Amino acid sequence: MTVKIATKYFFRYPIKSISREELSTLSLNENKAINYDRKWALVHEKSSFDPELQAWQPCGKFLRGSILPALSAVNSRNLGKESNYEFSHPDLKSIFLDLDKEEDRESFVNWIKPICSDNLPKPTKLVNVPDTALTDTPFQSISINSLDSLDDLSEKVGMKLNLGRFRGNIWVRTGKPWAEFEWIDKVIIIKNVKLKIVMPIERCNATKTDPKTGKQDCDTLSALSKNYGHQDFGVYCKVIQSGIISQGDEIKVIE
16 A cells, blocks of 8 residues: 655654644654654643653653643744754744753743743743653654544544644545554555554644644544544554655555
């Protein structure tokens, strides 16, 4: 079976659950997430994140869109150097930062505070773990989502759902909604890159939020449960052979 990856539908998220940028190519490395994807995460004053562990830690230790919807509307634009970004939000003035600099990371925390709820712990710091992406899985994962599945779900809820709700890395066209679930435990090949499809992605409240406004406007979880009997959308994979892929490259699914 051959499908095509939708043009321009590669994304990475420099700050976990907060920012998003579109890419035209991806350089993928064995057993690694996308470079600079979920490199940083925002901790808060009651977080149990332990910097001494020097290891991956679960999403419950960070501020994220599932509990603070306004964060979902933050976008990022890379300014050339890997760590240099412009961050924007509909309710904030854009800011230009070098995330390699501690003072700029502090500036980001101060910049985002006005959209943070008074009912939640206050953000305190951007943190990272060397050579480890703070993905939602203990392994270094990449997410694949289907535009056909998105169209099908959009039809069920009666509104066009923005793909940004699902914070996917790679978006594909399969010609058949939910075909990506048939790939679990299989290997897909994109050019010379091999990806092992590991598991479905169980979704959270973050998908209820319109990423353009940062406001909840659709109960995606109830729609998934009612129409499909689960709350899964997309699949996690891991890189088992390195290489570079580009928009529009074909996918081969190995049976």
